[in-house]
Amino acid sequence: MLNKTVIDQLRQKVGAGNVYHEREDLLVYGYDATPEIAGVPDVAVFPENREGLRAALEVSRSEVLPSPPAAPPPASPEEAPLAGEAWSSASPG
Numbered sequence: 001m002l003n004k005t006v007i008d009q010l011r012q013k014v015g016a017g018n019v020y021h022e023r024e025d026l027l028v029y030g031y032d033a034t035p036e037i038a039g040v041p042d043v044a045v046f047p048e049n050r051e052g053l054r055a056a057l058e059v060s061r062s063e064v065l066p067s068p069p070a071a072p073p074p075a076s077p078e079e080a081p082l083a084g085e086a087w088s089s090a091s092p093g
Helices: 004-014 023-029 050-062
Strands: 041-045 087-090
Touching (some): 004 050, 023 041
16 A cells, blocks of 8 residues: 555646545456456556656656556557556555
């Protein structure tokens, strides 16, 4: 579980409305179609722009939080990700 200071840093740098940290908000981010893998993240962050993404990653690095690896570039414009992609930090187990 993340401490309040980390949540406050993310909310300040990325915007309070872009940081989800309440358990009921995070349940939907804890699973996908992958069998036998599940876990509720400690936080989900939805940066609105590159500056917000950069700020979220700075907090992640300074607090030694996991963040997803960079995705390879899309092969075509149709495969490009939609705006508002998220990163999350999940505790193992």
